Amino acid sequence: MEQPVGAHEAAPCIDFRGLGGDVFLLQLGNLALTILTLGIYRFWGKTRVRRFLWRNTLLDGDPLEYRGTGLELFVGALLAILLISVPLGLVSVVLPAFVGRGSPALVITQGILLLLIYYLVGVGMYRSWRYILSRTAWRGIRGGMTEQGWRFGLYHFGLLMAQMFSLGFLTPWVGVRRWNRLTRDMRIGSLPLFADAHSRPIYGRFLIVWVAMIVLLVLFGVLLFATVDLPTEGPPSLTQILVLIVSIYGGLAVIGFIGAMLFARYHAAFLHETYGATRLGETMRLRFDVRGREVALFYLVNFALVAFTMGLGTLLLPWRHWAFHARRIVIDGAFDPTTMRQTDLVGPGQGEGIADAFDIAPF
Amino acid sequence: MHSTSRPSEVVPARLFDGASARPRAVRASIEGDLLVLADEAEEEERVPLALITREQAAERIVLHRTDLPDWRLILGTVDARFVAALPDRHRITRGQARGIGFVIAGVAAAGLLAWSMGARALVWAAPLVPHRIAVQAGAPMLEMIAGGKRACEDRAGRAALDKLAARVMPPRPVEPVTLTVARNEQVNAFTLPGGQVILLSALIDAAETPEELAGVLAHELGHVEKRHPNQALIRHFGFDLFLQGLGGNVGALASTGLFLRNSRAAEREADATALALLRTGRVDPRGLAAFFARMERRAGERAKGDRLERLAGLAATHPSDASRQALFRDASGKWPTDPVLTPAEWRALRSICR
Numbered sequence: 001m002e003q004p005v006g007a008h009e010a011a012p013c014i015d016f017r018g019l020g021g022d023v024f025l026l027q028l029g030n031l032a033l034t035i036l037t038l039g040i041y042r043f044w045g046k047t048r049v050r051r052f053l054w055r056n057t058l059l060d061g062d063p064l065e066y067r068g069t070g071l072e073l074f075v076g077a078l079l080a081i082l083l084i085s086v087p088l089g090l091v092s093v094v095l096p097a098f099v100g101r102g103s104p105a106l107v108i109t110q111g112i113l114l115l116l117i118y119y120l121v122g123v124g125m126y127r128s129w130r131y132i133l134s135r136t137a138w139r140g141i142r143g144g145m146t147e148q149g150w151r152f153g154l155y156h157f158g159l160l161m162a163q164m165f166s167l168g169f170l171t172p173w174v175g176v177r178r179w180n181r182l183t184r185d186m187r188i189g190s191l192p193l194f195a196d197a198h199s200r201p202i203y204g205r206f207l208i209v210w211v212a213m214i215v216l217l218v219l220f221g222v223l224l225f226a227t228v229d230l231p232t233e234g235p236p237s238l239t240q241i242l243v244l245i246v247s248i249y250g251g252l253a254v255i256g257f258i259g260a261m262l263f264a265r266y267h268a269a270f271l272h273e274t275y276g277a278t279r280l281g282e283t284m285r286l287r288f289d290v291r292g293r294e295v296a297l298f299y300l301v302n303f304a305l306v307a308f309t310m311g312l313g314t315l316l317l318p319w320r321h322w323a324f325h326a327r328r329i330v331i332d333g334a335f336d337p338t339t340m341r342q343t344d345l346v347g348p349g350q351g352e353g354i355a356d357a358f359d360i361a362p363f
Numbered sequence: 364m365h366s367t368s369r370p371s372e373v374v375p376a377r378l379f380d381g382a383s384a385r386p387r388a389v390r391a392s393i394e395g396d397l398l399v400l401a402d403e404a405e406e407e408e409r410v411p412l413a414l415i416t417r418e419q420a421a422e423r424i425v426l427h428r429t430d431l432p433d434w435r436l437i438l439g440t441v442d443a444r445f446v447a448a449l450p451d452r453h454r455i456t457r458g459q460a461r462g463i464g465f466v467i468a469g470v471a472a473a474g475l476l477a478w479s480m481g482a483r484a485l486v487w488a489a490p491l492v493p494h495r496i497a498v499q500a501g502a503p504m505l506e507m508i509a510g511g512k513r514a515c516e517d518r519a520g521r522a523a524l525d526k527l528a529a530r531v532m533p534p535r536p537v538e539p540v541t542l543t544v545a546r547n548e549q550v551n552a553f554t555l556p557g558g559q560v561i562l563l564s565a566l567i568d569a570a571e572t573p574e575e576l577a578g579v580l581a582h583e584l585g586h587v588e589k590r591h592p593n594q595a596l597i598r599h600f601g602f603d604l605f606l607q608g609l610g611g612n613v614g615a616l617a618s619t620g621l622f623l624r625n626s627r628a629a630e631r632e633a634d635a636t637a638l639a640l641l642r643t644g645r646v647d648p649r650g651l652a653a654f655f656a657r658m659e660r661r662a663g664e665r666a667k668g669d670r671l672e673r674l675a676g677l678a679a680t681h682p683s684d685a686s687r688q689a690l691f692r693d694a695s696g697k698w699p700t701d702p703v704l705t706p707a708e709w710r711a712l713r714s715i716c717r
Contacts, residue, residue: 031613037470039610055420062437063420081608089600097499139386140379140433189384340384342433357608 009060011284011335016326018056020319026052027315043077043351044070053322059138068135073351076131080353084120087113115157122156123149124354129182134347139337141189144345155181172199172206172270179274188280190341197277202269209262216255224248260299265292275329281340284333288325298324374441376400381433391436393448398426400436417449477602482628488597489590494538494557500596501555508553508561509545515564520544520715523708527573530644530703531581531637537588542580546716550658554583556592564716570654573703573712578641578651578691585636591629634687638694647700652691659688 030045047070054066091106091113099106126149133143159174176199183195228244236244268290275288302320305313378387378400389400389408398415400408410428418425424446426436477484528542540558547563554560560583562576570576586592641648704712 033467034610034613037467037610038474039606039613040470041467042610042613063423077609081605085604085608089604093500093600094496096502097493097495137433139384140381140435141384142433337385338383342382 009335009337011280011331011333012060014326014329014331015058015061016056016323017058018053018319018323020316020323023049023052023319024316031315040074041070043073046070046073049318053319053326054136057322057326062139065137066135067137068131068351072131072349073353073356076351076353077356078353079350080124080357083354084117084357087116118160119153119157120354121153121160121358123153124352124358125149125156126152126182126185127348128352128355129186131348131350131352133186133188134345138188140342141340142343142345142347143186143188144343144347146185146187146345152181152185168210171210172202172266175199175270176202176274180277183278187343187345188340189343191281191339193278193280195274195278197274202266202273205266205269209259209266212262213255213259216258220251220255224251261296264296264299268292268295271295280331280333284331284335287330287332288328289330290328372445374445375439377437377439378402379433379435379437381431381435389436391438393445412448415449417446485594485597486590488601489593490537492556492593492596497538497593497596498557498559501557501559501592504553504555505543505559505561508547508563509543513545513547515544515546515716517711517715517717519711520713523704523712524715526708527577527703527712528580530646531577531584531640532644533584533588533640534643536584537590540584540587544715552579552583554586554592556596558587560584560587567713567715569658571657572650572653573709574647574650575654576650576712577644577646577703578637578648578654581637581640581644581646582633582651584640585633586629588636589629589632591633594629630687634690638690641694642698645699645701646703648691648694648697652688652695655688655691 026048027045030041030048033041034045047066047068050068051066054064057064091109095109096106126145126147130145130149133145136143156178159177162170163174176197179197180195183193186193224247269292271288271290275286278286280286298320302317305316305320373390373392376389376391378389379385380387387402389402392399392401393412394409396412398410398412400410414428414430416427416429418427424438424441426438426449428434524542524544528540532540536558538558540560543559543561544567545561545563548565549563550565550569552560552562552566560580562580562583566579567576570579637651638648640646641651
């Protein structure tokens with residue numbers, strides 16, 4: 001570890017102390033209130049969980065502080081519903097009634113709306129980070145994003161198209177690009193973040209997943225087609241239908257399991273590369289050491305938590321995700337607290353509505 | 364207010380001024396209504412206590428300043444008297460607790476109201492859906508079931524179907540009815556929003572008399588008359604999507620729960636309307652009763668051949684089927700009846716899909 005001139009302290013170490021049991025109790029209360037209020041309490045519940053996670057994450061002994069409120073999330077969600085659902089309803093139900101189904105005007109409008117929704121995915125992602133960073137403070141210093149997210153939406157739209165039209169082949173490239181672009185706009189107080197991650201070191205592991213999935217799915221399709229045994233005359237019996245359904249879902253489950261295990265290796269490499277290429281100010285660098293096996297175990301436990309508890313374990317997933325990251329991120333380098341000044345960025349007035357609607361908020 | 368004559372205990376603390384992340388070690392004490400902070404250079408800063416609020420964060424006590432939202436003072440070991448002088452901003456006051464209670468009770472009450480009055484609200488709102496929009500909302504489903512070559516349009520068969528439909532059609536339907544026959548192996552019929560009724564070919568094959576088919580059609584027209592599909596439309600766009608958007612999975616579940624009782628009641632309503640339509644059309648109600656009975660028998664027979672289907676049959680046989688049969692069987696002889704179609708017309712209708 002080199003120590004640049006003028007540095008006064010080692011970079012802060014991260015310590016996460018939140019216990020799963022405490023989160024679970026908190027979440028049980030949230031669930032009860034959410035049911036009582038027909039789902040509306042969800043935003044306040046989410047805020048309480050974040051406050052808990054932040055408060056129990058200490059950097060050099062000082063906790064993170066979450067300053068968001070449930071009301072902000074609620075208002076954000078209302079705005080997102082207006083922004084997304086109303087045009088969607090107009091274009092899919094009301095407009096066809098007047099111009100007729102299949103008319104060129106309708107097809108064009110619906111096409112534009114679809115593109116707009118793809119655009120909003122990126123905007124939502126950016127604004128979600130913007131909201132969360134602006135509501136996060138450490139030693140009284142707030143974070144932020146330098147922009148509003150409209151430009152990132154365009155950039156991200158291009159990435160999504162590249163990913164789609166390459167049938168997923170460009171996934172690592174897209175992931176790394178997204179990371180770099182988002183990170184460069186992040187600020188912690190006056191400290192800028194910067195990332196220059198590359199996709200080349202992680203492409204090999206991804207290609208294994210990509211090729212394996214294609215080969216397995218094609219093989220499965222051929223196998224299913226060759227062995228399926230349905231009567232040529234008359235409807236099949238319920239037993240035959242059930243056997244077919246079980247073999248389809250069983251086969252897909254096995255392929256999904258293999259895919260997830262291979263993907264875990266890639267995911268570990270992705271985390272190592274992206275965090276490792278992220279710098280904080282002039283003197284600090286992030287590090288994230290994780291093995292494919294650990295990521296695979298993380299997936300499996302998450303799956304078991306949801307599958308074998310009739311979904312109740314879902315309540316623990318936000319904590320699992322936070323802990324997975326917070327316990328592994330390491331900050332290397334030297335930290336001079338006097339250089340970390342308050343940010344002059346102004347945060348948004350309401351919560352991450354769009355990201356909430358698309359379910360893409362980071363936490 | 365705080366007129367302590369002697370200065371309070373001196374407490375070690377760390378100060379973050381909100382301008383930089385640099386911590387400053389200070390000693391904090393309370394003098395009158397001032398919080399006094401002294402650093403190593405003995406430089407003193409005095410903050411009016413009125414501006415200070417207190418937060419208990421895990422094992423630490425953190426002081427905030429209402430005029431400087433980023434300012435934080437983190438106290439070390441503190442004695443109770445020192446703490447008591449500072450207002451706690453994060454403890455929920457009794458008034459706030461009452462407010463939160465009212466909001467939760469209000470939302471729960473609104474849910475209860477929707478649960479008990481939801482059906483009535485839908486009945487009231489259903490006629491407000493413009494016919495044009497209702498038709499459009501049903502169009503994708505119609506296209507899926509009866510699009511392209513799946514629609515049956517044999518001319519003689521169609522003429523017979525129209526004659527049969529005229530017998531059970533209400534004199535003034537609440538909205539224009541369109542009738543479509545689609546090739547499909549399921550014995551079933553649907554009513555989509557906008558008065559769009561679909562009969563599946565297997566249903567026509569399964570009916571042994573025109574009276575049976577007329578009975579099924581009367582039931583579907585009962586749904587049109589009671590505007591059930593339009594109610595479902597409002598439910599979907601007005602409640603499901605909104606609550607799902609706002610409340611996620613729990614919201615969607617809540618919406619389902621609010622209207623769970625609806626579908627059973629709707630079937631009963633459609634049956635009652637069907638009975639009235641059969642009476643005005645002078646159609647024998649035993650047709651529908653016989654049709655229900657045969658469907659039940661058929662399900663039973665199929666089940667014998669297949670162990671799993673026997674299990675499924677056990678679960679599906681609920682008592683309301685018997686009461687539905689009885690409703691139409693008991694109505695027989697209560698009004699004079701005329702045959703619905705001639706044997707030739709019935710043959711033509713049965714080959715509408717050939």
